[in-house]
Amino acid sequence: MIELRHVMLSEPIIIKKEILTNVVFETSNHFYVFLKDINDAYAGNTENIDFIQNEKEYNFRTKAIFISDIISYEINSRKVKNELLKSISELADDDFQKEIENINKQLLELINNKITLWGDIYFRDEIPIIDYLKLFEFEVNDVDKSLIEKIMIWIKSFIDLYQIDFYVFVNLFDFLNKEEIEILNSFCQQEKISILVVTRHNYSELTAFIHQYIVDKDTYLIHRSV
Known part of the structure; x- marks a missing residue:
């Protein structure tokens, strides 16, 4: 379990393994600020945000994968x-x-x-x-795959190569249908990983199998659990 603490939020976001966690921001400004601080943390600056695991600081920069743009993401970096x-x-x-x-x-x-x-x-x-x-220029093969297949290939590659078990996506559910989200949730359970999705939209129809936090315009954190 990982606790995400942000100066803007009234309480921590609890991110558990083997389940999808969705954080919904009702205002665009809060959405922007939160994502900017996650991006900064991924670069090593944790001034406004902390990740805590077992009461110790969790190194988000080295132990997690943050994918802000699902469309242009390229797995095959050098x-x-x-x-x-x-x-x-x-x-x-x-x-x-x-x-x-x-x-x-x-x-x-x-x-x-x-x-x-x-x-x-x-x-x-x-x-x-x-x-x-x-000479053979080996790469992870995600060509001609559906988005859900690509995501699972990416995650499996990071697990095999780096033992990464925490993944953060932006607006991921906008690109997947309910069946695909259920597949991702099952994959999350199978691989024993944590997946956090940050979005502007409330996916109340998915709360049967995801943890959802809604941050209202007054920054009050509401936890809607399974």
Whole structure:
């Protein structure tokens, strides 16, 4: 469980694992201020907002994923691709490594027989497996997927690569139908993660399987739980 404390709110927002949490702001200004402070926290500035877990400060910057624009979000950043490559190379079994060593020997023979004919040339005679794998430009595959499929692929990738279990989205429910939100909720339970959605809209029809907080224009926090 994570407590989100903000200077604007009258009480903390409780974000539990295995369930979707929705925070609704009735005014656009409060919505903007709250998201700006979440964005600042993601950059390391927690002046107006705190995340607490087990009575200790939770490092939102390194332990969570914040996706403010679901449309333009790109999972395959350089950091993710490098971590994916590292993970693949570490999981390579003995047979795979032997095959790579054989390929390396064949390439060395080719270089010695052909390229060195042009004079004295120095080159590496041992190439790590990870350098071979770089040639294939591995990426997380979310192409031609529905949005709900993409979201689950993104989350599963972050779980596998970084063990991230807390995700924050902006206006996510606007892009999903009820059935897809139920799928996401089941996925949340299956993976034992926390998902927080920040929005301007009240999704009262979803309160059968989400926790919903409504922040009124006077900043009074109302908790509507399952």
